[in-house]
Amino acid sequence: MDARIGIRNTKSILFKSFIIFLAFVVTLPLIIVLLYIIKQGVMQVNWHFLTHVPAPEGEKGGGIANALVGSLLIVGMSSLVAIPVGILAGIYLSENPGTKLAYYSGLCVDILQGVPSIVMGIVVYFWIVKPFGFSAISGSIALAIMMLPIVIRSTEQTLLLLPPSLKEAALSLGVPYHRVILKVIVPCGFAGILSGIILSIARIIGETAPLLFTALGSNYLSTNVTGAMESLPHLIFTYATSPYDDQHDLAWGASFILLMFVLILNIVTKLITRKWKIQL
Amino acid sequence: MENTVVSATNFNAWFGDNHVVKDVTINIEKNQCVAVMGPSGCGKTTFLRCINRMHELIPGATAKGSMKLYSDEIYTMNPIYVRYKIGMVFQRPNPFPNLSIYDNVIAGYKLNGLKVPKADLDNIVQKSLTSAALWNEVKDSLHKKGTFLSGGQQQRLCIARAIAMEPEVILFDEPTSALDPISTSSVEQLFHELKEKYTLIIVTHNMQQAARVSDKTAFFYVGELVEFDDTKQMFTAPSDVRTQNYITGRFS
Amino acid sequence: MDKNKRLDLSYSQMKWETIFKRILSVMSAIIVIVVAGVLITLVVESWPSIKSLGIGYLWGKVWDPVNNIYGAYPFLIGTLLTSFTALIISIPFSYAIAIYLGEYNPKGWLSDLLKNTIELIAAVPSIIYGFWALFVLVPVVRSLETKIHVAPYGVGVFTASLVLAVMIIPYAAALGTSLIRMVPSPLKEGAYALGATRFEVIRSVILPYTRSGLFAGILLSLGRALGETMAVTVLIGNTSAIANTFKDIFFGPGNTMASVIANEFAEADHALYLSALIELGLVLFFVTVIINLIGKRIITRYTNN
Ligand SMILES: Nc1ncnc2c1ncn2[C@@H]1O[C@H](COP(=O)(O)OP(=O)(O)OP(=O)(O)O)[C@@H](O)[C@H]1O
Ligand SMILES: [Mg+2]
Numbered sequence: 001m002d003a004r005i006g007i008r009n010t011k012s013i014l015f016k017s018f019i020i021f022l023a024f025v026v027t028l029p030l031i032i033v034l035l036y037i038i039k040q041g042v043m044q045v046n047w048h049f050l051t052h053v054p055a056p057e058g059e060k061g062g063g064i065a066n067a068l069v070g071s072l073l074i075v076g077m078s079s080l081v082a083i084p085v086g087i088l089a090g091i092y093l094s095e096n097p098g099t100k101l102a103y104y105s106g107l108c109v110d111i112l113q114g115v116p117s118i119v120m121g122i123v124v125y126f127w128i129v130k131p132f133g134f135s136a137i138s139g140s141i142a143l144a145i146m147m148l149p150i151v152i153r154s155t156e157q158t159l160l161l162l163p164p165s166l167k168e169a170a171l172s173l174g175v176p177y178h179r180v181i182l183k184v185i186v187p188c189g190f191a192g193i194l195s196g197i198i199l200s201i202a203r204i205i206g207e208t209a210p211l212l213f214t215a216l217g218s219n220y221l222s223t224n225v226t227g228a229m230e231s232l233p234h235l236i237f238t239y240a241t242s243p244y245d246d247q248h249d250l251a252w253g254a255s256f257i258l259l260m261f262v263l264i265l266n267i268v269t270k271l272i273t274r275k276w277k278i279q280l
Numbered sequence: 281m282e283n284t285v286v287s288a289t290n291f292n293a294w295f296g297d298n299h300v301v302k303d304v305t306i307n308i309e310k311n312q313c314v315a316v317m318g319p320s321g322c323g324k325t326t327f328l329r330c331i332n333r334m335h336e337l338i339p340g341a342t343a344k345g346s347m348k349l350y351s352d353e354i355y356t357m358n359p360i361y362v363r364y365k366i367g368m369v370f371q372r373p374n375p376f377p378n379l380s381i382y383d384n385v386i387a388g389y390k391l392n393g394l395k396v397p398k399a400d401l402d403n404i405v406q407k408s409l410t411s412a413a414l415w416n417e418v419k420d421s422l423h424k425k426g427t428f429l430s431g432g433q434q435q436r437l438c439i440a441r442a443i444a445m446e447p448e449v450i451l452f453d454e455p456t457s458a459l460d461p462i463s464t465s466s467v468e469q470l471f472h473e474l475k476e477k478y479t480l481i482i483v484t485h486n487m488q489q490a491a492r493v494s495d496k497t498a499f500f501y502v503g504e505l506v507e508f509d510d511t512k513q514m515f516t517a518p519s520d521v522r523t524q525n526y527i528t529g530r531f532s
Numbered sequence: 533m534d535k536n537k538r539l540d541l542s543y544s545q546m547k548w549e550t551i552f553k554r555i556l557s558v559m560s561a562i563i564v565i566v567v568a569g570v571l572i573t574l575v576v577e578s579w580p581s582i583k584s585l586g587i588g589y590l591w592g593k594v595w596d597p598v599n600n601i602y603g604a605y606p607f608l609i610g611t612l613l614t615s616f617t618a619l620i621i622s623i624p625f626s627y628a629i630a631i632y633l634g635e636y637n638p639k640g641w642l643s644d645l646l647k648n649t650i651e652l653i654a655a656v657p658s659i660i661y662g663f664w665a666l667f668v669l670v671p672v673v674r675s676l677e678t679k680i681h682v683a684p685y686g687v688g689v690f691t692a693s694l695v696l697a698v699m700i701i702p703y704a705a706a707l708g709t710s711l712i713r714m715v716p717s718p719l720k721e722g723a724y725a726l727g728a729t730r731f732e733v734i735r736s737v738i739l740p741y742t743r744s745g746l747f748a749g750i751l752l753s754l755g756r757a758l759g760e761t762m763a764v765t766v767l768i769g770n771t772s773a774i775a776n777t778f779k780d781i782f783f784g785p786g787n788t789m790a791s792v793i794a795n796e797f798a799e800a801d802h803a804l805y806l807s808a809l810i811e812l813g814l815v816l817f818f819v820t821v822i823i824n825l826i827g828k829r830i831i832t833r834y835t836n837n
Contacts, residue, residue, distance in 0.1 A: 012731035016636060022628030027649045029698045033656065033664045088559035095556070098339075105560040107825075108567040114824030115570065116759025118790045119813045122797060123573045145566060152563070165374040169438070172334060172370075173388035173445060174363035176545035178552030183391045187378045206657020209761040209790070213797055233659045233762075240663040240766060248667075255660050266655050270648065360542040394541070 034259070041256020044249055053221050054235075060246050064254045066221045067235040070136065071258075073223065074215055074231055075205050077140035082147035083197055089148070090155025090193075091181055113149040118209040120145055125213040136229035139215030143207060147200040154196020158189040191276035195269045202265035206258055208233035232258045283309040284350075285479045286331060286366075286449055291345035293323070293330050295338070300326045302503040303345075308449075308496075313471055313480040315490035315511065318500035319526065324483045327500070328451050331481070332366040333359040349448065364388075367442030371454040373434035375426035375441070382422040384437055385409060388445040404444050411477075412440035413470055432463020439470065443478075450474065452482040456489065468493055487527065491515055499523045570817070578811035580803055589811065595772040595792075597800070602808040604815070606774050610786040611816075613689050614764060615757040617782075618696035622753060625697075626704035627746070633705075634712025635738060636730075647709070654702035662766030665695045670767070682783040687769040689786045695763050700756045704749035711745035711834070712738055745834045751827035759820045761790040770795050789816045 048063055055062030089105065096102045120142045128138035166188060170180040186193065211217075216228040217238060232254050239251035286308040293301035300323045308314050316324050329335040330343050333354065347354045354362050375384045385405045389396050396404075405422070409415040414436040418429070426437055435455060442450050456464040471493040474480055484490050490497055491511060498508045499520070507520045518524045581589065585602055592603020629650055637643045666687075673694075674686035715738050723733045739746075769785020772792065787795075789812045800806040 008729050008732070012729035015731040015734070019628045019631050019636065022625050023632040023646065026625045026629060026653070026698070026701055027646070030649060030653050030656070032668075033661065036664055036668060037660060085559050085562060088556055089563055092556040092560040101557060101560055101564075105563045108563045110825060110828050111567050111821050112563065114755050114759075114820050116761065116790055116816055116820055118759070118761040118793050119570070119574070119817050122577075122793065122810060122813050123570045125797075126573050126577055127569070148563065148566075163374070165370060165372060166376065168334065168370065169374040169376065169441075170387070170391055171337060172332065172363055172368035173391065173441065174360045174542070175388070175391040176360055177549040179391050179393065179545070181552070184376060184378070188376075190378075202655060206659065208657070208659045209794060212794060233657055236659050236663055237762060237766070240659070240666060251663060255663060258657060259660060262655050262657060263652075266652060358539065358542040358546060360545055361539055364538060364542070392541070392545070 037255050037259050040252035044253030045256060049253055054219060054250055058244055062250065064235060064250055066218060066230040067232045067254055069221060069223065070229040071205060071231040073225060074136050074140050074143065074229060075201060077137065077225065078143040078147055078204060079201060082144040082151055086148050086151025087155050087193060090152040091159065093152065093156040094159035109149045109152050117146060117207050121210040121213050129214055134216040134228040136215050136225040139211045142210035142214050143204045146204050146207060146210065150200035150203060151196050155193050158192030159185060162188055191272050195272040198265050198269045202262050205261055206233050208237050285310045287348045289346040291347055293326050293335055293343045296340045300503050301330065304505045306498060306505055306508055308479060308481065310479055311475055312495045313475045313482065313493055315494035315497045316481060316483045316500065317490055317497060322500045323503045324500050325453055328453055328481065328483055331451060332368055333362050364445055365448050367445055367447035367450045369438050369442055369450065369452045369455050372458045373431055373438050375434050375437050377427045379426060380423045381418050381426045381437060384426040385440050385444050387441055408440040408444040411443050412436045413466065414440055432459050432466055435459060435467055447478065449479045449481065454483050454485065574810060574814040574817055578807050578814050581807035581811045584804065593774065597805045600804060604812060606772050607787050607789045607792050607812060609774065610689060611758060611788040614693045614696055614788055615754060617693035618700060618757050619750065619754055621697035622701045623750065626701050626708060629705040630708025630712055631734060633709040635734060638713055650702050650705055653698065658699065658760060658763040661695050661699060662763035665691065666766050677783055682779055685769055685785055687767055688784050689768060689781065690783050692764045692767040695767060696757050696760055699760065699763065700753040703756055704753040707749035707752060708746050711742045715741050744830055748827040748830035751823050755820045755823040759790060759816060761794050764788050765791040765794045
């Protein structure tokens with residue numbers, strides 16, 4: 001009898017060790033990738049690198065200013081579209097649960113969340129690039145559509161957690177509905193909505209596939225949003241697969257910068273959610 | 281009747297098919313404190329929320345009949361205007377967590393985007409907090425968040441917030457049921473002062489409280505207004521057997 | 533403030549209320565319109581291919597744009613092979629994380645640290661994984677391939693699957709963690725009271741109780757794997773021909789639906805070619821959407837019980 005209990009306990013302990021081993025081993029690839037990118041990338045980054053466009057093929061030097069400016073512009077324009085639409089749609093979903101429109105748009109949010117980014121890229125190609133040509137705007141629209149589900153869901157979840165008494169208090173003071181939402185409900189859920197927005201930006205800033213056939217890429221520093229524009233992930237993709245070592249170096253540097261953006265945005269989200277104890 | 285402020289005539293309210301307020305007729309006079317009593321689920325809250333048209337905000341909720349503020353039909357008035365004129369205080373204190381004490385008091389102005397000079401606002405804040413017997417306790421921390429106050433202070437802050445709009449009538453839905461005895465008695469004392477200026481309608485489960493603060497009492501039973509009379513009369517010699525049973529504790 | 537001014541204000545605010553409500557509805561209708569637009573665009577643009585190639589397109593074995601021959605079979609095989617290989621590799625790890633964070637160590641700094649690190653795995657852009665693997669993992673795989681006597685391409689289905697496996701772990705792991713945390717403690721305590729060990733409780737109470745939820749997590753991971761584009765495009769070797777033996781298919785270069793679109797869309801120079809590519813996009817859309825919706829449905833049903 002004692003022996004059997006001993007065996008069962010040993011089994012339990014072995015299983016636990018095995019689980020702990022598997023769980024922590026997963027962090028290895030991430031750590032290896034991060035360290036490698038930092039090691040390769042950090043040497044590339046200097047003022048020259050940030051302020052110059054790539055040197056012509058086969059030549060040394062140059063930088064990624066075009067991709068940096070392009071990424072910021074493209075992501076900025078996406079946010080300009082996706083944040084207001086996403087917040088308002090999220091408000092609708094949390095305020096009108098059970099309506100037909102809420103059901104279908106909730107379903108469509110779920111669908112959008114699962115659409116592969118490459119598919120978004122080709123669809124926006126037909127919507128905008130085919131009639132108007134390659135442009136930063138078309139890339140922004142593809143990315144905005146990818147931002148929407150995250151902004152909508154985080155807004156909806158945040159607002160659903162607010163106590164109904166808050167809304168009643170405002171309504172009983174004769175505050176009209178739009179002001180109740182915009183001046184009371186949204187400010188009270190501000191932290192949650194904000195962290196959703198930051199998370200969605202972190203998600204799209206590294207997206208490459210939707211930009212392949214929309215913003216395309218460009219070797220020049222351009223702020224013309226109706227023309228083709230370079231971006232960090234697209235630059236990494238083109239130079240990663242090029243045969244020139246100098247271009248690989250640019251890509252490592254760009255990867256480092258992109259990684260820093262993503263890390264910082266994720267950490268900021270974490271800090272916000274921790275400070276205000278939100279669950280996303 | 282010169283003195284009537286709120287009057288309901290054959291008033292009915294529903295949640296979907298659930299007939300919750302049945303044919304209620306009542307006249308409430310100026311500067312009176314009216315207690316509304318009755319067993320749980322009898323429609324007290326619903327009736328109260330019909331008076332300032334908060335009832336209709338719940339999906340599926342409907343109402344029918346006449347409800348007047350003075351001589352104006354409330355249900356043809358602008359609901360936003362109705363709620364300026366008829367303030368409300370809830371069961372749980374609900375100050376706005378994103379606003380300071382100061383801003384909570386003037387929330388009705390601020391949230392409505394009403395342009396009021398700063399000096400007037402200061403004035404309103406001081407007057408309202410004084411009327412709500414809170415001024416002395418918070419005058420040095422007006423710019424702290426309202427949620428830092430104790431439960432009883434928060435409830436008085438909510439009362440100040442309602443007073444600040446200079447309403448005719450203030451509705452209270454079990455205003456002390458979430459408070460400790462000391463806070464309760466400080467809120468009860470307030471009622472005596474408030475009815476000098478306003479008409480008060482208070483839903484309460486606490487019979488002692490009704491006896492202490494109200495001039496008249498309305499007794500509801502399964503959606504009907506069974507009896508409405510002077511509080512003293514009601515507690516000493518109720519005319520309806522259901523009221524009597526309730527008062528003597530045969531059911532709750 | 534006098535009565536009239538307040539009344540006027542109330543009326544203008546009532547108007548704004550209506551407008552605001554209208555705007556909210558329109559914004560949420562936009563989502564429906566976008567999804568409908570995506571679907572319609574995909575169907576319309578792939579119509580030439582659907583019409584002229586028919587359903588046989590899906591199992592046509594040859595993809596030869598030069599001679600105008602289009603068959604999707606190589607990409608279906610490539611997609612399924614990479615995704616399921618990645619899934620099989622990832623499942624033990626996802627489950628281990630879920631069990632560790634859900635049951636063994638649900639609170640505390642170590643648990644938080646691991647949880648945040650796992651979330652970070654999903655945050656790193658896929659192109660960065662692809663780039664890194666191309667320069668670090670590919671040479672390793674190449675020398676491995678030499679040892680086991682297959683053509684040492686380095687790039688290919690196997691390499692792509694390895695990277696994909698890491699990338700999809702967070703999805704199933706996060707869901708699994710929260711589901712395991714939701715197991716009612718009376719259930720577990722009942723088993724402990726009967727003298728069960730931790731392992732026995734996990735095996736015979738927690739895992740059966742969370743089975744359908746964990747399955748939904750796997751579906752979400754699978755949905756990610758099927759649609760993942762950039763890392764795979766960089767690593768899979770981009771060959772549309774199918775090798776003869778399974779070993780060569782598995783270790784050799786290939787293509788997935790997503791990677792062939794990424795590679796050839798820009799150079800598709802005639803209508804049928806382009807249309808055939810978009811039909812791949814349409815198939816990909818349907819498959820990922822259905823898998824995701826089933827996963828979400830299971831989760832909602834599970835969390836409502
Ligand atoms: N939001 C709602 N939706 C549907 N039915 C409701 C809703 N609120 C209340 N009811 C129903 O209306 C009836 C009256 O409820 P009401 O809240 O007015 O009672 P009450 O007298 O205030 O009770 P209590 O003393 O418990 O506060 C109840 O039968 C209740 O089930
Ligand atoms: Mg009530």
